[in-house]
Amino acid sequence: MAELPKVNPEGSAKTYSGFGIPLIFPAWIIIGFFLVIPVAMMLVYSFLTKEFRGGVIWEFSISAYDQFFLYRGLFGDSPPVIEWTYISIFWRSIWQAGLATFCCLIIGFPTAWFIATRTGRNKTIWLFLITIPYWVNLLIRTISMKFLIRDNGPLNEFFLSIGLISEPFHIINTNFAVQLGLFYSYLPFMVLPIYAAVERYNFALSEAAADLYASRTVTLFKVILPTVRPGIVAGCILVFVPSLGAFLAPDLLGGAKNFMIGSLIEEQFKGAAGNWPFGAAASMILLSLVLIVLTFYARNQTKGQI
Amino acid sequence: MATKNVDLRHFTGFKSLTLLCLFLLYAPLIIVMVYSFNDSNSITRWNTVSLRWYYDLFYGVDAPKFKTAAINSVSIAVMAAISATVIATMAATAMLRAGSFRGKSVSFALINLPLMVPEIVTAVATLIFFSAIGFTTGYLTILIAHIVFCIPFAYLPIAARMQGIEDVYEQAAQDLYATRFQAFRLILLPLMAPGIISGFLLAFIISLDDFIITNFVKGAGVETLPTVIFGAVKQGIKPNIMAISTLLLAVSVGFVALSYFVGRMGEKANPTTTKQGD
Numbered sequence: 091m092a093e094l095p096k097v098n099p100e101g102s103a104k105t106y107s108g109f110g111i112p113l114i115f116p117a118w119i120i121i122g123f124f125l126v127i128p129v130a131m132m133l134v135y136s137f138l139t140k141e142f143r144g145g146v147i148w149e150f151s152i153s154a155y156d157q158f159f160l161y162r163g164l165f166g167d168s169p170p171v172i173e174w175t176y177i178s179i180f181w182r183s184i185w186q187a188g189l190a191t192f193c194c195l196i197i198g199f200p201t202a203w204f205i206a207t208r209t210g211r212n213k214t215i216w217l218f219l220i221t222i223p224y225w226v227n228l229l230i231r232t233i234s235m236k237f238l239i240r241d242n243g244p245l246n247e248f249f250l251s252i253g254l255i256s257e258p259f260h261i262i263n264t265n266f267a268v269q270l271g272l273f274y275s276y277l278p279f280m281v282l283p284i285y286a287a288v289e290r291y292n293f294a295l296s297e298a299a300a301d302l303y304a305s306r307t308v309t310l311f312k313v314i315l316p317t318v319r320p321g322i323v324a325g326c327i328l329v330f331v332p333s334l335g336a337f338l339a340p341d342l343l344g345g346a347k348n349f350m351i352g353s354l355i356e357e358q359f360k361g362a363a364g365n366w367p368f369g370a371a372a373s374m375i376l377l378s379l380v381l382i383v384l385t386f387y388a389r390n391q392t393k394g395q396i
Numbered sequence: 397m398a399t400k401n402v403d404l405r406h407f408t409g410f411k412s413l414t415l416l417c418l419f420l421l422y423a424p425l426i427i428v429m430v431y432s433f434n435d436s437n438s439i440t441r442w443n444t445v446s447l448r449w450y451y452d453l454f455y456g457v458d459a460p461k462f463k464t465a466a467i468n469s470v471s472i473a474v475m476a477a478i479s480a481t482v483i484a485t486m487a488a489t490a491m492l493r494a495g496s497f498r499g500k501s502v503s504f505a506l507i508n509l510p511l512m513v514p515e516i517v518t519a520v521a522t523l524i525f526f527s528a529i530g531f532t533t534g535y536l537t538i539l540i541a542h543i544v545f546c547i548p549f550a551y552l553p554i555a556a557r558m559q560g561i562e563d564v565y566e567q568a569a570q571d572l573y574a575t576r577f578q579a580f581r582l583i584l585l586p587l588m589a590p591g592i593i594s595g596f597l598l599a600f601i602i603s604l605d606d607f608i609i610t611n612f613v614k615g616a617g618v619e620t621l622p623t624v625i626f627g628a629v630k631q632g633i634k635p636n637i638m639a640i641s642t643l644l645l646a647v648s649v650g651f652v653a654l655s656y657f658v659g660r661m662g663e664k665a666n667p668t669t670t671k672q673g674d
Contacts, residue, residue, distance in 0.1 A: 205414065
């Protein structure tokens, strides 16, 4: 997922010209039929009436969105006021995802820089070490984190044994645990795109800055960061987007009190809530948020090219 | 030149942060690996080293459950990865070798769409779709959903590889009266092999690892390894979960290493990617 290969839209090689459509056809069919149409259907479902215990009744209704934004009293006859429950879940998700992105950037950029400036075999080894966690099952990584930070887990045992704390430090089932989980889950996603950008960085720019008496810090902020910005933005997107819709970290590390969008949606389909139109509406709102972020990204990438 | 003496690549503290980063990434995994060899019923108390929980995995009470889930996971991953690799190879040929055609720019977005839509949204949409058309959720629905999100992962290494191969080889073959199909099968495909293998392996791992989408579309009765593990963890982390996690971890690492070395081997063997100015 790191850096998408740049496809020349004109296409210089024409060995199989005329076969373009038949060759691309299977991809169109599979993705169109099993992803584009389903998302369109989800939009339709968000405007239907819910049936108890899952499923829908084919009757137009905006009650899913209404329920999301407005509270009309227990019997639905009071004047509507703004319903904060779901908005605050979304707000908390955005905030958590944003913080995770920031933390990943703070540690991810130096890591990416350090690896990209190694040479030869060394670089390969460092890069390989950072790539492995990227491909390790997210569920297993989240479970490891849960195991580590339990009240009587290895982390607490260690702190107790060295006498740093006198009773177990309660981390699990807090917002902090979710934050830790998100940071841990998506850290490699930050490193790889920044690495790719630093790889292409021309060190003559640093030399020029040094010749003009720029300090190291000034060079970092005024020359390096603006130049590798496309990589940084790509890394931030790759951390922010999956964090926003994350399910495993809030569910396994946060418990019932620290709901995020992912858990809210899951609850509507797999859990007790069983309100499909509401789940579809929440998914549509999440998808819209992501599309806004991606649009911003697309603009930024085209602007950032020198 | 004064600047020659200063290493402009060096920033104080970056190495420590890198080490911290690696430590953070690996520590939880290593701890779970270590504890999976703990001969104790409790996950907290350390007893002696043993393979007890691995034995339990294969012969214990839950063994049949894990076995069925493993068979489902692997068979789905193999079929999804093969389908995604074939589709992605055809798509890459279209995008990089077929000149321009109608809908080309849309195609690029479409292939990468599964990467852009959040997983949970894909999961919801797929569940709604299958339920709306009355398709019973189960093995087949998991397989179809996996093929969809495996396509971009297979596409990335395949397209990257194809971009590195100049089309002069196929042109030479055609000059020597090879048909286009022969040029593809005898020239392009063998040159593409490392990219195709990498694509297949990455798609395989992605499918094997998926939890969220599988959890939504699996329906009742069909379980894969991640869903079985998730279900078990909901009742608390037991030592056998750490053993199975360690095994899955080993499989992931093995496959990524394999994919990596196949890619590198290809780079060395392929005459077209020999770098001149680098």
